[in-house]
Amino acid sequence: MNNSIYPCLTIKGKIAEAADFYLDTFGDGGITSSNPIVITLKLSGQQFMLLNDGPSxxxxxxxxxxxxxxxxxxxxxxxxxxxxxxxxxxxxxxxxxxxxxxxxxxxxxxxxxxxxxxxxxxxxxxxxxxxxxxxxxxxxxxxxxxxxxxxxxxxxxxxxxxxxxxxxxxxxxxxxxxxxxxxxxxxxSSAEHGFGFVDAISLVVNCKDQAEIDKYWDGLIANGGHEVACGWLVDKYGISWQIVPDKLGEWMTNPGKFQHVMGALMKMKKLIYTELENA
The missing domain is CATH 3.30.720.110 (Signal recognition particle alu RNA binding heterodimer, srp9/1)
Known part of the structure; x- marks a missing residue:
């Protein structure tokens, strides 16, 4: 299964431990990419991203x-x-x-x-x-x-x-x-839970081109949502999304491209596909 939407879980300082824990718990999976900031893994064919830093x-x-x-x-x-x-x-x-x-x-x-x-x-x-x-x-x-x-x-x-x-x-x-x-x-749920949506768990949307990025970005911030940074936004219900190029992972794992892509990405709110591709 190659869903173009998948969850990102912020687990600061423990993503390697968490990845091993989930693979041991659920089986049928493996780590697909790993660096000090992000680990991606698949569980029963579904992608999960574990993020080491970012949201507070x-x-x-x-x-x-x-x-x-x-x-x-x-x-x-x-x-x-x-x-x-x-x-x-x-x-x-x-x-x-x-x-x-x-x-x-x-x-x-x-x-x-x-x-x-x-x-x-x-x-x-x-x-x-x-x-x-x-x-x-x-x-x-x-x-x-x-x-x-x-x-x-x-x-x-x-x-x-x-x-x-x-x-x-x-x-x-x-x-x-x-x-x-x-x-x-x-x-x-009308119960008093004492919590609501936060950015520690977000949904990542892979987009094939700028038109897709624009459509989902503009649609999700409409009527009360707001931009954050680096492709992140919060919609009107308080749910966090990352709207990103489908090749961002490939660019970020390219040693010759990583620093250039990161430099360009850190200056953006909504991501610009061609600028990241050409960085």
Whole structure:
């Protein structure tokens, strides 16, 4: 699987340890590139970026990763490894929606929802799940439509509202949608969690040309989003994105090009494809 959208996790000072930990926990993967700033790895064919520096925030459960397993044994094995040094947000148990489920936060602060279920039409094991809380509670359905309208290869696969007595019945209990063929999930929660979206977890969008960069950049900062720096932005819901050329990783791993690309990139907010390519 070569999704053009993938998560970036800020794990300061511990990216090598984290990469080894995730490979040991989930198996079926490997490191695809490594330097002191960034490690990229694949888990079950999906790309993850681990960032050693940058955002000052730390990860929290507002963005978690649903991990889909077909059998309870895998779910339990993931659980036992992830809670080593981590914490339990929902204990491993049988729930109405899954025969074996847990929500945990690992020792690096990354949250995982471990779900056991049958095969479905998704060729994706890890799905980022966006939890809209605090002043953003109730915005999940709007956000699902917003992202689906902006990105191609999209589709809203389901929006389930809370039942009476669970939460606000206008709020989303679970939504599933695709953007650029990348399955993402969303939910609302009116509970007082004490956290919201932060830039410690961002979504990276690889773009084939400047037109794509412009489209996603301008679309995501519209109506209340804002530019940050070096290809980073925050959208109107508070979610952080990196809108980057699809060849940025290739340029950054080229020893003869790295310093020139970094020098050009550090001066930009929205990235200029040709300037980085020719740096």
């Amino acid at each position: 925030s730390t990860p929290n459960p507002s963005i978690s990763f649903m991990v889909l397993s077909e059998n309870e044994q895998d779910t339990e094995a993931y659980y036992l490894k992830l809670i080593n040094g981590g914490s339990v947000l929902m204990p491993l148990d049988t729930y109405p929606w899954s025969s074996k489920y847990a929500w945990v936060q690992d020792k690096f602060g990354i949250s995982w929802q471990l779900y056991t279920g049958g095969k479905n039409d998704m060729n994706q094991k890890f799905c980022p799940t966006l939890m809209f809380t605090g002043p953003k509670a109730g915005k999940a359905e709007e956000a699902v439509h917003f992202y689906s309208n902006l990105f191609p290869e999209n589709g809203i696969q389901g929006i389930l509202k809370y039942s009476e007595g669970e939460d606000n019945t206008n709020y989303v209990k679970h939504a599933q949608f695709k953007i650029k063929n990348f399955v993402t999930m969303a939910m609302d």
